[in-house]
Amino acid sequence: xxxxxxxxxxxxxxxxxxxxxxxxxxxxxxxxxxxxxxxxxxxxxxxxxxxxxxxxxxxxxxxxxxxxxxxxxxxxxxxxxxxxxxxxxxxxxxxxxxxxxxxxxxxxxxxxxxxxxxxxxxxxxxxxxxxxxxxxxxxxxxxxxxxxxxxxxxxxxxxxxxxxxxxxxxxxxxxxxxxxxxxxxxxxxxxxxxxxxxxxxxxxxxxxxxxxxxxxxxxxxxxxxxxxxxxxxxxxxxxxxxxxxxxxxxxxxxxxxxxxxxxxxxxxxxxxxxxxxxxxxxxxxxxxxxxxxxxxxxxxxxxxxxxxxxxxxxxxxxxxxxxxxxxxxxxxxxxxxxxxxxxxxxxxxxxxxxxxxxxxxxxxxxxxxxxxxxxxxxxxxxxxxxxxxxxxxxxxxxx
Numbered sequence: 001x002x003x004x005x006x007x008x009x010x011x012x013x014x015x016x017x018x019x020x021x022x023x024x025x026x027x028x029x030x031x032x033x034x035x036x037x038x039x040x041x042x043x044x045x046x047x048x049x050x051x052x053x054x055x056x057x058x059x060x061x062x063x064x065x066x067x068x069x070x071x072x073x074x075x076x077x078x079x080x081x082x083x084x085x086x087x088x089x090x091x092x093x094x095x096x097x098x099x100x101x102x103x104x105x106x107x108x109x110x111x112x113x114x115x116x117x118x119x120x121x122x123x124x125x126x127x128x129x130x131x132x133x134x135x136x137x138x139x140x141x142x143x144x145x146x147x148x149x150x151x152x153x154x155x156x157x158x159x160x161x162x163x164x165x166x167x168x169x170x171x172x173x174x175x176x177x178x179x180x181x182x183x184x185x186x187x188x189x190x191x192x193x194x195x196x197x198x199x200x201x202x203x204x205x206x207x208x209x210x211x212x213x214x215x216x217x218x219x220x221x222x223x224x225x226x227x228x229x230x231x232x233x234x235x236x237x238x239x240x241x242x243x244x245x246x247x248x249x250x251x252x253x254x255x256x257x258x259x260x261x262x263x264x265x266x267x268x269x270x271x272x273x274x275x276x277x278x279x280x281x282x283x284x285x286x287x288x289x290x291x292x293x294x295x296x297x298x299x300x301x302x303x304x305x306x307x308x309x310x311x312x313x314x315x316x317x318x319x320x321x322x323x324x325x326x327x328x329x330x331x332x333x334x335x336x337x338x339x340x341x342x343x344x345x346x347x348x349x350x351x352x353x354x355x356x357x358x359x360x361x362x363x364x365x366x367x368x369x370x371x372x373x374x375x376x377x378x379x380x381x382x383x384x385x386x387x388x389x390x391x392x393x394x395x396x397x398x399x
Contacts (some may be wrong), residue, residue: 020069021124029067036060037079044087054084054106054108059111065119073116080112102165158307185214195283238279238367242393244315245308246270248280252287256295263300269307276317276390282364283390289357290386298325298383316370316389324383328376336374365390 019030036059041055057080084105119184186213196204249270253261285307294304302324308353310317328336339359365372365388372388 027118033063033067033302036063036096037383041083044083048084050284054080055082058112058115061116062119065116066123069123073113073120076116077109077112081109107210131297138151152331161251182218185211185218188214205278238282238364239316240277240279240368240391243280243283243284244272245274245276245319245390246272249287249308252291255288255344256291260295263299264295264302265301265302267305269305271308274308274310274317275393276308276319277393278368278370278390282368286361286364286388289361294321294323294325294358298323302383310392314392318387318389320385320387322385325382327378327382328374328384330376331380333374333376337372361388 021029024032039054040059047056048054061073061076061080064076067073070073110167188207191199192208199207228337246268249268253266291304298304305322306320307322308317308319308343337358362372368390370388370390372386374384374386376382376384
């Protein structure tokens with residue numbers, strides 16, 4: 001497809017031609033000089049005998065001075081003088097003489113020198129301006145490179161600082177959360193070692209139960225740490241399949257502590273035929289983690305609502321878990337799914353945690369191609385709503 005050429009483009013090219021020829025090769029510049037002589041000498045040949053004016057020879061002088069500076073000035077003066085002598089000798093037969101001719105020759109020679117020097121000075125000025133411009137461009141590029149290097153260094157430093165902070169938080173959390181159950185277990189083992197035979201069977205069973213509870217808590221904490229290590233890197237997409245959402249929810253509820261099920265009113269609003277494109281183990285772990293958090297932080301004798309909907313077969317499956325607990329402050333919602341994040345009110349409370357559970361949920365849901373978030377007004381009694389979406393069944397999936 002041909003593009004129309006605007007007349008302004010041609011005018012711009014003509015205006016910039018004296019500058020653009022400076023970047024030509026030596027051969028192209030010599031061709032320009034020959035062309036100038038090809039125009040000047042015929043003009044000298046036809047007009048000089050009538051007007052005794054060699055103004056046409058100013059064209060090669062201008063070209064040579066502009067292209068080759070002072071060397072061009074010397075060459076152009078010699079060549080112009082030679083051309084004038086040849087034309088005066090052969091065309092006029094040497095009849096051009098007298099004081100008037102000498103005055104004209106001296107005047108023309110002086111004008112040629114002044115014009116040549118002016119063109120040379122202009123060329124030098126252009127070269128200086130171009131060199132200064134190139135130095136300015138080079139300095140600006142160096143400045144931009146320095147700014148970019150400084151920005152990269154600051155970014156690397158910030159990333160390293162964040163990594164160090166995460167590492168310190170990880171060590172602090174693990175040290176704090178593991179120390180208490182380990183100390184309790186150690187105390188129980190010491191009691192068993194020193195007073196096992198003297199203990200009442202009922203007290204012994206109670207201590208064993210408490211020791212097992214602390215053991216289970218240790219297992220949960222270690223599992224969270226190991227799961228976090230497993231998903232810290234780039235988690236590849238998991239293997240998904242047609243998953244009946246209601247069946248996974250019922251499996252999670254069946255494996256929960258019966259005392260928790262009795263302490264809360266659990267309401268299910270999940271259609272039996274509802275299917276999602278997910279990984280069964282990952283979805284099971286996400287729901288188990290969400291419900292475990294509710295049992296830890298939400299008061300008993302309240303309702304838990306588990307709801308799943310799909311507006312259309314091609315729409316994502318929407319799954320939510322709603323509680324009636326104290327809620328989450330809105331300013332803390334954006335950080336809720338980051339590593340080692342716990343609510344400020346829970347840091348000094350009796351309930352322990354690593355701040356890794358919701359981060360693991362986020363990684364698992366995103367690996368299945370979904371999204372997870374939390375909604376809460378932060379007002380006590382209105383609770384929190386944890387929502388996640390799962391992809392619909394692909395059209396190419398075998399039914």
